[in-house]
Amino acid sequence: MSIEANELTKCFGSFCAVDRLSFGVNRGEIFGFLGANGAGKTTAIRMLCGLLEPSSGRASVAGFDVGSMAEKVKQNIGYMSQRFSLCDDLTVRENIRFYGGIYGLCDRDIKARTGEMLQRLDLASSADVRLGSLPPGWKQKLAFSVAMVHNPEIVFLDEPTGGVDPVTRRRFWELIYEAASRDVTIFVTTHYMDEAEYCDRVSIMVDGRIAALDSPRHLKETFDVPSMNEVFLRLARSTGDEKREERQ
Amino acid sequence: MNSFAAFMTKEFYHILRDRRSAMILFGMPIIQLLLFGYAIRNEIQTVRIAIIDQSHDRITEAITDKLLSSGHFVLVDTFSSDDAIEEGFKSGEITEAIVFEAGFGRRFVREQETSVQIITDGSNPNLARIVLSYTTAVFMDYRASLLQGDEEGKGIAAETLMLFNPELKSVYLFVPGLITLILMLVSALMTSISITREKETGTMEVLLVSSLRPYQIIIGKVVPYLMLSFINVVTVLIIARFVFGVPCRGSVTLLLLESLLFILTALSLGIFISTITSSQQVAMMISLGGLLLPTVMLSGFIFPVSSMPLPLQIISTLIPARWFLVIVRGIMLKGTGIVYFWQETLVLASMTLALGILSIRKFSIRLT
Amino acid sequence: MRTIVFLLRKEFLQIFRNKGMLPIMFIMPFIQLIILSNAATFDVKNVHFSLIDKDRSVLSDLFAEHVGSSPYFTLTSGSMSDQQAFNAILEGRDKLSIVIPEDFEKDLYRYAQAKVQLMIDAEDGYSAGIIQAYTREIIESFNGTIVSQRLLAPGTRTLTESPQVGNIRIISSSWFNPELDYIDFMVPGILVILVTMIGLFLSAMNIVREKEAGTIEQINVTPVKRYQFITGKLLPFWIIGLGELTVGLFIARVLFDVPMLGSYPLIYAVASIYLLVVLGMGMLISTVTETQQQAMFIAWFFMVIFVLMSGLFTTIESMPVWAQNLTLLNPVRFFVDIMRRIMLKGSGIQHIARETTGLAVYAVIMLSVAVNRYKKTSG
Numbered sequence: 001m002s003i004e005a006n007e008l009t010k011c012f013g014s015f016c017a018v019d020r021l022s023f024g025v026n027r028g029e030i031f032g033f034l035g036a037n038g039a040g041k042t043t044a045i046r047m048l049c050g051l052l053e054p055s056s057g058r059a060s061v062a063g064f065d066v067g068s069m070a071e072k073v074k075q076n077i078g079y080m081s082q083r084f085s086l087c088d089d090l091t092v093r094e095n096i097r098f099y100g101g102i103y104g105l106c107d108r109d110i111k112a113r114t115g116e117m118l119q120r121l122d123l124a125s126s127a128d129v130r131l132g133s134l135p136p137g138w139k140q141k142l143a144f145s146v147a148m149v150h151n152p153e154i155v156f157l158d159e160p161t162g163g164v165d166p167v168t169r170r171r172f173w174e175l176i177y178e179a180a181s182r183d184v185t186i187f188v189t190t191h192y193m194d195e196a197e198y199c200d201r202v203s204i205m206v207d208g209r210i211a212a213l214d215s216p217r218h219l220k221e222t223f224d225v226p227s228m229n230e231v232f233l234r235l236a237r238s239t240g241d242e243k244r245e246e247r248q
Numbered sequence: 249m250n251s252f253a254a255f256m257t258k259e260f261y262h263i264l265r266d267r268r269s270a271m272i273l274f275g276m277p278i279i280q281l282l283l284f285g286y287a288i289r290n291e292i293q294t295v296r297i298a299i300i301d302q303s304h305d306r307i308t309e310a311i312t313d314k315l316l317s318s319g320h321f322v323l324v325d326t327f328s329s330d331d332a333i334e335e336g337f338k339s340g341e342i343t344e345a346i347v348f349e350a351g352f353g354r355r356f357v358r359e360q361e362t363s364v365q366i367i368t369d370g371s372n373p374n375l376a377r378i379v380l381s382y383t384t385a386v387f388m389d390y391r392a393s394l395l396q397g398d399e400e401g402k403g404i405a406a407e408t409l410m411l412f413n414p415e416l417k418s419v420y421l422f423v424p425g426l427i428t429l430i431l432m433l434v435s436a437l438m439t440s441i442s443i444t445r446e447k448e449t450g451t452m453e454v455l456l457v458s459s460l461r462p463y464q465i466i467i468g469k470v471v472p473y474l475m476l477s478f479i480n481v482v483t484v485l486i487i488a489r490f491v492f493g494v495p496c497r498g499s500v501t502l503l504l505l506e507s508l509l510f511i512l513t514a515l516s517l518g519i520f521i522s523t524i525t526s527s528q529q530v531a532m533m534i535s536l537g538g539l540l541l542p543t544v545m546l547s548g549f550i551f552p553v554s555s556m557p558l559p560l561q562i563i564s565t566l567i568p569a570r571w572f573l574v575i576v577r578g579i580m581l582k583g584t585g586i587v588y589f590w591q592e593t594l595v596l597a598s599m600t601l602a603l604g605i606l607s608i609r610k611f612s613i614r615l616t
Numbered sequence: 617m618r619t620i621v622f623l624l625r626k627e628f629l630q631i632f633r634n635k636g637m638l639p640i641m642f643i644m645p646f647i648q649l650i651i652l653s654n655a656a657t658f659d660v661k662n663v664h665f666s667l668i669d670k671d672r673s674v675l676s677d678l679f680a681e682h683v684g685s686s687p688y689f690t691l692t693s694g695s696m697s698d699q700q701a702f703n704a705i706l707e708g709r710d711k712l713s714i715v716i717p718e719d720f721e722k723d724l725y726r727y728a729q730a731k732v733q734l735m736i737d738a739e740d741g742y743s744a745g746i747i748q749a750y751t752r753e754i755i756e757s758f759n760g761t762i763v764s765q766r767l768l769a770p771g772t773r774t775l776t777e778s779p780q781v782g783n784i785r786i787i788s789s790s791w792f793n794p795e796l797d798y799i800d801f802m803v804p805g806i807l808v809i810l811v812t813m814i815g816l817f818l819s820a821m822n823i824v825r826e827k828e829a830g831t832i833e834q835i836n837v838t839p840v841k842r843y844q845f846i847t848g849k850l851l852p853f854w855i856i857g858l859g860e861l862t863v864g865l866f867i868a869r870v871l872f873d874v875p876m877l878g879s880y881p882l883i884y885a886v887a888s889i890y891l892l893v894v895l896g897m898g899m900l901i902s903t904v905t906e907t908q909q910q911a912m913f914i915a916w917f918f919m920v921i922f923v924l925m926s927g928l929f930t931t932i933e934s935m936p937v938w939a940q941n942l943t944l945l946n947p948v949r950f951f952v953d954i955m956r957r958i959m960l961k962g963s964g965i966q967h968i969a970r971e972t973t974g975l976a977v978y979a980v981i982m983l984s985v986a987v988n989r990y991k992k993t994s995g
Contacts, residue, residue, distance in 0.1 A: 049837050053993055070993050075839040085831040087626060089633040094626075101622030102840050130633075268905065272913045280920065287939035288930050295933060337791060339967035340957060343933065356782040363785040370793030371960040373801050374658055375931045380788055381749065387784050403759035404679070404724070408734040408748055411705060416741030441909050529821055530636035532912050537644050537813070545652045550929055552743055555661045557654055574708060581739050588707055 002027045002154050002185040003048065007057035010043050017043040019208035020057065025187060025201075027153070030180050032196050032216075033189040034232065035205030041189040042082075044205070045158050048187070050074050062153050075103075078147030078155040082162055084139045088132035092123055092142060095131060096149060103150035117145045121175075137168040144175055148184070155179065157188040161195065173198050196228040204235055211235045251459050256468040259442075263472055273438070277430040277480050278487060284422040285492045291418075292378050296324045297344045298336055305353035315346075315386050333367060343369050344379050412581040423488045424576035425549035427481055428569045431507065432514050432543050434477045437535040439518030442469050444531040447522070462611060470515050477511045478504075497583030503576065506593065510572045513596050516603035517568070523610035543569040571595045619840060623848025631852060641818065641856070645810040649864055652806050653872060656929075657798040660746040665712035666693045666701045673721035675762070679732075682758050683714065688750050702735065711737045712747055792877075792960045803874045804955035805928040807864040808890075811857050812922075812948060815891050816915050819853045819898030824911040827902070836992040846987055850895045857891045858884065868959075877962025883955070886968070889975050890951045896982030903989040922948040947978050 003025040010018040017040045025031045035041045046052040048061055050070030059066045062076035086095050096117060100110035118124040121141045131139060140160065147155050157176075161169045173195070180186050188199070196202045196216055203213040212219060212235055219231045264270055297315075301308050315321045324342050327333055336342040347365035349355075355362035366383055368376035413420045443466075446452040455465050481504070488494040496503060517539065525531050545551065546560060547569035553561055564570050571592040578584040586593065632638065667683065669676050684691050692710055693700075701713040715733040723730040734751060738744035793800050826832040835845060865883070868874040898915065905911040923929075925939070926948040932940055943949045950971045957963035965972075 050993055051833065051836055071839055071841075074837055077837070079834070079837040081830060081833055083830045085829060085834045087630060087831065089630045090626065094629065098622055098626045099838070102619050102835075102838050104619075104839070266907070266910065268910045269913050272917050276917055276920070280924070283921065283924055287935050287942075288924060289934040289936075292931070292934050293936060293940075334791070335967070338957060338961045338963040340953065340963075340971075356784065360782040361785065362782060363787050366786055366788045368788065368790045369961075370790030370796055371801065371956050372931060373790075373793060373796035373798055375933055376790050376793075376796060380790075384786055384788075387786060391784055403728070404730050404732060404755050406734050406748075406751060406755055407731050408736060408751075410736055410738040410744055410748075413738040413741050413744070416738055416745055418741050420738075421740045421742070441912075445909065525636055527634075527636050528908050529634075529825065530640065532821070532908070533637065533640040533644070533817070536817070536912075536916065537640065537648060541648060541652065545655045551656055551658065552660065552740060554664075555657050555659050560651065560655050563651070577739050578708070582706055584706055 001025065001060075002029070003031075003059070003061050003187060005048070005057070005059040008044070008047060008054055008059045009056045010040075010047060010052065011055045016055075016208050018047065021210060023203055023210060023213055025185055027185055028180055028183040029201065030176060030186045030188070030199045032199030032202035033187060033205070034191070034193065034196055034202050034228075035189075036232075036236070037191060039205040040208040041205055042158055045156055045187070045189055049077060049079050049156055076153050078150070078152040080143045080147040080155070080157045080160050082159040084136075084143035084160075086131055086139065086143055086146060089130060091128045091130055092118070092134075093127045095142065095146060099146045100149045105150060113149055117142075117149070121145055137164050137171075140164055140168070140172060141175065144172070148179065152184070154185040154187060157186065159189055159191070161190065161192065169195070193227070193229040193232050202228070204232060206235060252464045252468060255455075255460060255464070256471060259468055260472045263476070273434060273476060274480070274483075276433075277426065277484050280429075281423070281426055281484055281487055282491075284426060285419045285488075288422070289418050292320060292375070292382065294322050295320055295344060295375075295379050295382070296322050296342050297346060298325045298327045298333065298342045299323060300327050300329075300333070300345065300347045302350040303348045303352035303354075307353035307356055308348045311348075311387065311390050314390055315383070318382075318386060320382055337369050337371075343372070343375060344383065346383065417492075419488075419492045420494055420581060422549075423484070423492070423494045424573055424580055425544075425547070427484055427507070427576060428510070428547065428549065428572050429540070429543060430480050430484065431477050431511055431572075432517075432540060432569060434480060435473055435511050435514035436518035436521070436539055437532070438473050438476075439470055439515050440521040440531040440535050441528055442473070443519065443522035444526060444528045447526040448528050466519060466611075470519070473518075474511055474515065477514075478507070481507050494580065496580045498579035498585060502586060503579045506572070506575050506579070506596075509593065509596050509600070510568065510575075513568045513572075513600045513603070516600050516607060519607045520603045520610075523607050542567055546570070548573050568596060568599050617844060619844045620847050620851075623840070623844060624851060627848055627852045631856075641814065642860075645814065645860055646863060646867060649803070649806055649810060649867055650871065653799055653803045656802040656806070658742065658746075659798060660743050660750070661688060663689045663712055663747055663750075664692045664710045665689050665714060666696050666704055666710050667691060668696055668698065668701060668713070668715045669694070670718045671716050671720035675721040675724060676716045678762055679716060679720075679758060682762070683751075683754055686750070686754055705735060705737050708737075711743075712751070714751075792875075799872050800874050800960055801956070802928075803868045803872050804959050805926070805952045807861065807868060808926075808948060808952045808955055809923060809928065810864060811861050811887070811891065812894050812919065812951075814860055815853055815857045815894035816898045816901075816919060817912065818856075819850060819895050820901040820905075820911040820915050821908050822853070823849055823899065823902035824905055824908050828907060842987065842990060842992060845992075846899065846990065850899060853895060853898075854888070854891050857894075858887060861887050874959060876959050878958035878964065882965060882968075883958055886951070886954050886958075886972055886975065889972065889979055890947065892979035893947045893975060893982050896979060896986050899986035900982060900989065903986060922946050925949065926952050928952055944974075947975055950975050 001024045005021050005023050008018060008021040009016060021044060033041055033045065043052065047054050048059055048066060050066050050073045054067055061073045064072040066073055087098065090098065093114060096114045097110055100113055105113065118127050123138065123142065126134060126138065131142070144160065161172055176186055176188070199216065201213065201215050202219070203210045205211065214222070216228055220226065220228065223231050223234050225231055225234065299312055301312070316323055325336065327336060327345070333345045336345065345367040347367065349363060352362050352364070364387065366380060368380050370376050410416060446455065456462065485496065489496065518535070521531055521534050525534065543549065546564045547567050549569070553564050553570065556564070574592050575589045578589050667680055669680055680694070683689060692704070696704070698715070704710040705713060713735040717731065717733065720730050736744045736747050790796055869876060901911055901914050905914060925943050925946050932943055932949065954968050954971050957968060
């Protein structure tokens with residue numbers, strides 16, 4: 001198992017953003033972590049990345065426990081945040097060199113990877129342009145590659161396709177497929193339900209809990225609906241009903 | 249009109265919700281005032297001295313006694329050589345050394361003329377001057393105490409009337425300056441930051457395409473700080489009056505009105521700064537370094553303008569605070585009315601106008 | 617360590633590509649140094665005054681002449697009424713009004729005593745005190761010369777002499793700065809302020825800016841160690857701070873002719889430690905704030921208090937004892953003191969050992985607390 005969570009919980013005071021999450025992700029899987037905004041996705045992903053300490057429960061990522069061995073976890077994962085936060089003042093090349101360096105790549109490797117990435121992403125002509133002046137689609141591509149510059153076992157993508165057009169989004173997913181084919185585990189959160197179709201398995205979070213976890217095909221069959229969007233709506237509505245019942 | 253009111257309310261909430269900043273905005277003036285009132289003075293409390301007595305007679309002992317019992321002097325050591333004095337200065341142990349020459353008392357009585365060496369640490373000129381005058385006074389007092397009757401008080405004497413501040417309290421000088429500083433800080437700095445922040449995060453564009461007109465945006469941003477400044481001024485005035493006894497001999501209404509004018513000047517400065525940069529960081533540093541520091545140093549707040557070299561005096565005329573200080577001091581300490589500072593008021597008003605026009609031009613250039 | 621080199625490279629690139637900040641970091645401080653050093657003086661010069669001579673006698677004329685010849689005073693008018701003189705002060709045109717009363721000469725000849733009336737604008741209590749002292753000096757010298765000549769029997773030297781009591785001649789000298797030049801006093805202090813501003817503000821805002829933009833998260837998720845990150849963040853400003861100090865020292869020596877009796881290595885050694893204190897403080901501030909504005913505010917808050925209580929503008933000796941004790945917590949106070957001592961007095965390491973140790977302790981505490989508070993994983 002690449003990622004394994006067991007009753008993972010994070011509470012802020014009396015409000016629990018993530019409530020006893022339990023699931024597993026296999027090596028090379030594209031795992032979609034879905035849910036509405038505010039459902040707890042970002043909190044969960046931050047715990048898995050070692051950025052946030054769990055209130056209770058455990059999770060192991062790449063074989064290391066996120067609570068006690070966060071730094072070991074970080075050596076083996078890549079991360080791409082919602083805001084693709086790379087250094088806007090640095091050029092493409094400088095960004096790759098920087099992240100390559102701090103992930104411990106030697107100079108030769110950095111050079112090799114840089115050439116590789118520039119070619120694969122078709123960024124060679126803008127290698128020495130400052131990131132700040134590139135369109136968001138390109139920044140997104142770069143952020144993804146930088147997340148993988150050290151060939152990690154797992155890559156976490158937090159809402160990676162926000163703010164770009166559908167064509168760019170689809171191209172981006174091609175990159176993801178390509179990575180998965182090389183046995184990289186992809187853990188991606190998104191609120192675009194159509195992107196869920198691209199994943200091997202998805203989990204849907206509602207109010208901090210996992211309301212459903214299966215492959216998109218199975219989920220559609222179970223709920224007898226044609227699209228993941230519908231699956232989600234059904235889920236949201238039913239948990240809403242549950243909640244109303246609880247209150248009564 | 250409704251969206252404007254909503255916008256302004258949002259701005260208010262924004263300020264109040266940022267607890268840390270709000271605490272500092274309200275608390276800093278008070279702390280500064282208390283510091284200036286209680287801690288920052290221009291009088292000397294204690295001076296550490298060394299006495300080298302090469303004579304050791306009745307007279308030197310009497311004078312030493314007098315020095316040490318005056319309350320201002322603290323004897324640190326009785327050195328025995330020049331080198332020791334230098335070391336004492338270098339290590340900061342003493343600020344003054346007094347050297348009684350050998351045979352001091354004998355010369356004083358027999359030959360009617362003796363001398364004493366007073367060595368001060370010139371690296372602090374202020375202190376050196378004051379210390380020297382305190383010490384000289386003790387020596388003169390000693391001598392005067394030996395004189396009798398009609399030997400005293402020959403020659404011309406001065407009858408001095410200290411106007412406006414008979415006790416020479418330093419806080420009288422600082423309070424008007426403090427008010428100026430606070431107004432400048434809150435109005436100019438905060439406004440420039442507030443506007444550039446919207447620019448930086450991109451929300452300014454959102455505002456501009458909303459139903460709010462540009463002038464409404466500016467006013468909405470600026471009014472909360474105007475009120476904040478006002479509250480600050482009133483707080484400072486109250487504390488200054490009731491804790492430190494700083495009077496307001498002129499019309500309080502006039503003072504508040506002039507303060508309003510100055511706030512507008514500072515606000516327009518802040519707005520102007522925000523038109524020349526889109527980065528919060530830059531706006532902050534321009535306000536702090538380019539505005540506040542010159543205000544403190546060149547406006548006459550602490551250092552008298554008339555003592556500065558001419559080029560600086562000219563630069564000082566460009567600083568709004570310099571004019572406002574004259575007005576505030578005039579009202580608070582001298583009790584004068586607008587007849588006395590209509591020129592300064594006019595200068596402030598024209599500065600505000602000029603800045604306003606410049607800002608509007610820059611703003612519209614950006615929009616078209 | 618290699619990682620640190622990468623971090624440093626990134627930081628320096630970012631710093632130097634921030635076009636707006638470059639003039640502020642590298643030009644503004646020196647303009648300030650030049651302007652402010654010239655402005656800062658408690659010297660009282662060019663005192664505008666009016667003189668009303670109600671006696672119009674030989675002696676009063678001589679006295680008026682004597683006052684007018686003083687380099688400190690500038691006569692604005694010699695013929696006014698009392699009301700006009702008062703108004704002149706009210707309007708701020710004059711700071712001093714001297715009135716020689718009627719019977720001035722007569723009183724001197726008859727009783728060997730006479731009075732003059734002074735009105736001093738005491739808004740600025742300190743300056744007023746100095747004006748009073750100057751006037752006294754002028755009167756004393758007039759007493760000692762002209763009056764004695766006219767009044768006393770030959771043989772008696774001065775008015776203040778007496779057959780019974782001897783004279784004490786005061787020989788005063790001021791070491792290290794005999795001219796009592798304010799520039800020498802202020803420049804080292806202002807240099808400290810500039811270096812402090814760089815160290816405090818820029819380091820605090822730099823880190824918070826990354827927090828605001830979210831790029832700090834991207835670093836936290838890498839295996840970069842805490843100490844590496846912190847070094848990468850603070851070292852650039854440490855270097856820049858020392859660099860600015862160098863330029864500032866150059867300006868101080870060449871432009872202002874401030875003496876440098878001590879050793880440069882010593883200054884740099886102490887400055888290095890001091891910068892650690894200031895950077896540590898900046899870092900600490902960045903760990904308790906979320907926005908650049910907050911960071912700047914808190915930095916400004918402490919900066920103002922530190923500067924006011926540092927002995928830069930007013931002497932420590934003039935503060936009440938409780939305040940003097942409070943300044944022992946103020947690193948700026950120590951560094952200003954040390955700078956002045958090294959430059960103006962040539963103090964060596966043995967003379968500043970205590971203060972430097974204090975700074976070192978401060979640095980260790982600040983940095984430890986800051987490092988401790990900075991967590992890659994939040995709770």
